[in-house]
Amino acid sequence: MRQSKYFLKTSKTTPADDVSVNAKLLEQGGFVQKALAGVYSYLPLGWRVLKKIEAIVREEMDAAGGQEVFMPSLHPKANWEATGRWQGLDVLFKVKSQHGNEYALGPTHEEIVTPMAIPVINSYKDLPLAVYQIQTKFRDEPRAKSGLLRGREFRMKDLYSFHASSEDLEKYYNEVAIPAYEKIFQRLGLNALFTEASGGTFSKFSHEYQVEIESGEDVIYICEKCGMAKNKEVFEDGAECTKCGKTSWREAKASEVGNIFMLQEKYSKPFNLQFTDSDGSKKTVIMGCYGIGTSRLMGVIVEKFHDDKGIIWPAAVAPFKVHLISLKGGEETAENLYQDLLNSGVEVLYDDRDLSAGSKFADADLIGLPYRVVVSAKTVAQESVELKERAGQESQLVKINELADKLKN
């Protein structure tokens, strides 16, 4: 993409009312723009990042046998009354139509997915099943000052699984859901800690995936031996680690990027979601739910990977792989190199603007693509370019006609 034609302007002005690192860097870098507190527009650069995060999540959900669906944001009031959450969920946005109806604006989809499964699940032969979606969610938060970490409107993947028994749910939870989640965080380059959290009425625990960051809103206790964690809400002084048995913990701030939950009969019961078992008896379907905040992940990645100059995107989610910068005397070579890179399928942001080297370098540092290539009069003379890594700042000299091949993989 030619930067001169891109819907992108960086800014030197720090956002006034948002102190979080992710809001500052993402807004100044031209990735997002705030529409109101906790509500963002994703500009082309930021939307590329979010799409990459969501593509990774989608791939792993598909690999785990999840079937993609798309449920609505307007929910019937009756469904939320059936579960007691019309009054019980404090962050529920309520919408009143001019024509008399009232709707909830979906913050999660148990109230939709459970009745949706009624015509689909008849017999034990129909189970297990799992559906998921990647979608916008809404929460009427009193405060939203942490950029993408806490939104009034945000993006989320939510998967729901349906089972004939609690044993089958547990098997799926441990053997399918947890490995899929670990694969996702590993691909994103994040050390997301498996964390015990409150289980509500139907389970002893739920589990969260927490990433340790200074600006995190959760407090967790991390086992100093094995790295498993407990959320403050379930932590007891002197507790043994569930995984390794040790009792040595350290307190940390963290942000929850995933939450998995054995719902059991919590939602299938009020909606009377039943199946006929092999012995002919009617039984209540057992459910699990599994969330990942994709836009929050984008914020957490920025909180985790940056320096004082800007963002340092992990390769898997970087909006482009390489930032090609043309300086005085290098314009023609840069144009040719740009075409070479495009022809080789390399994702390239090409700074073809008529600006000083200093401005271009500052923008490149802020935007934080994995590689930078500068083409100047000197480059043309030596027939090689410097290929510089954003992380670690290492660089190597590469012959111009070999660059595209080198960046291909």
Added chain:
Amino acid sequence: MRQSKYFLKTSKTTPADDVSVNAKLLEQGGFVQKALAGVYSYLPLGWRVLKKIEAIVREEMDAAGGQEVFMPSLHPKANWEATGRWQGLDVLFKVKSQHGNEYALGPTHEEIVTPMAIPVINSYKDLPLAVYQIQTKFRDEPRAKSGLLRGREFRMKDLYSFHASSEDLEKYYNEVAIPAYEKIFQRLGLNALFTEASGGTFSKFSHEYQVEIESGEDVIYICEKCGMAKNKEVFEDGAECTKCGKTSWREAKASEVGNIFMLQEKYSKPFNLQFTDSDGSKKTVIMGCYGIGTSRLMGVIVEKFHDDKGIIWPAAVAPFKVHLISLKGGEETAENLYQDLLNSGVEVLYDDRDLSAGSKFADADLIGLPYRVVVSAKTVAQESVELKERAGQESQLVKINELADKLKN
């Protein structure tokens, strides 16, 4: 996909309160499920169709130089007051937060995209620019009884273009937007008529793309010579066709699947979206907007392509290419064929259920994939299968070991 494991059940029961063909066939075929009037969940089968429609739209928007963004659904009240549409747009959903704020629930995004462009557009050198998104929209409709043709919540692509002059907008409108739209409808197999419609305050006309269907909510007049159309709202008896000059029209019902509009300064003026021209003067940016209703398109395709047994999907948007049906004595061969097809990258829905031939054929007719292959004891004996087209019902005998290759292209 194995049908026995798919989140899919067809139904023989016609939806009670919805008379439209698309609602009937899409609900009975297990493509969508109604959450409330005008609000649908897309089940796996239906979501595959919508994703294919949206992928075609995205490809053509990218090819036309559109840059993809993602704007929010919660809009600040102040933005809608600035354009007079907080009171002026009757279908605007308004959301009141418990914390005092009021928001509009986006039915369109001029009120977001225009201020969003302020920091990006400074100089005439930044123009032209075009951004688009594919996204959920909301309209507080009094009635919604036409399935996907009129939704309270629906999917839409909206592109917005920014220009330094009306001449540049006109050039883009005629040379970029219109050809891109025609390419999209052609790829979807739809004859969408270019239709003059009301232009509002700033233009003589806007243009719609209208598909002639019995259940259409619009009345248009189609030139009997060249096929150009006029919406009833701008039609005058005895009018000459803008394209060919003839005066012979026929009245028809149609559904609007696209609308393109020269906004000129309508939104840039209230938001003071300006640029510095080459002579140093400040000027107001000129805008155009270009919508396509992607979920409505899905409904229109069904209204257009069906028979009394079910849907007949055009190949470009069919959820799978082939319906593989195993009957008694053909199970093992069908399993092998399923693996062959998967290995060849053919999108296949495999009816491996233990049901009668009659039920399976009825489902296949209803679901409407382009090809059907039935594997029975007879098939196994003759080492060939019948490859039957859903459209036209033509069929040919194909050797089993050649089927995957044949369906590849």
